Amino acid sequence: MIELDYDEILSRLENELNAKCAISNKYGIILGSVIKELSKDKIIPQNILELISNRQGIANALKLDKITSFALEAKENNYLFTFSEDFILVSKLGLDVNLAKFMPSIRLFLKSLSAKLKKTERIDFSPFDFSKELNQIKESLEKEKINNEKYSIVKTLIKHMSK
Incomplete structure (x- = not known):
């Protein structure tokens, strides 16, 4: 305002x-x-x-x-x-x-x-390029997937040892 x-x-x-x-x-x-x-x-x-x-x-x-x-x-x-x-x-x-x-x-x-x-009060909006945001989201999802795969072996080992 x-x-x-x-x-x-x-x-x-x-x-x-x-x-x-x-x-x-x-x-x-x-x-x-x-x-x-x-x-x-x-x-x-x-x-x-x-x-x-x-x-x-x-x-x-x-x-x-x-x-x-x-x-x-x-x-x-x-x-x-x-x-x-x-x-x-x-x-x-x-x-x-x-x-x-x-x-x-x-x-x-x-x-x-x-x-x-x-x-x-009128607001002028400028065009926004969503491709950069989408690429960042894709990269973060890929990193998360790699981390999950990396640590899945450790998780399985811990589960097995705790039984």
Whole structure:
């Protein structure tokens, strides 16, 4: 997997969208964060991860195709959890932020981040010549066969003497 500079990405987000954010992988391990409650290399709390992982069940219950984000309103802030196939983006926003205007921007950002990851993750394979490997295997089998034949007399002699 490639290395992205998550701290740089988060500082750009903070400057452009005026939002404190944290990025985690799909398993909930936080890759970068400017939110003090969700520090880097920690794990998103289990009950939040369960809610995120059960989003398809929630979507089915509400007769929706899919759910792409959850918003939680707290006493002083809104927390917006936006997810893609590869990432979970947590945004900590003031109560005065219009979520209807903010959510499309953050969704587009997460989509482009996932596309960037997939684009740079492509691996080019070079052709491999198996003939060398096969020759080495043949040689080792021949050596083993010779050793077995060599020592079979000794083995037979030891078996005979031990009786």
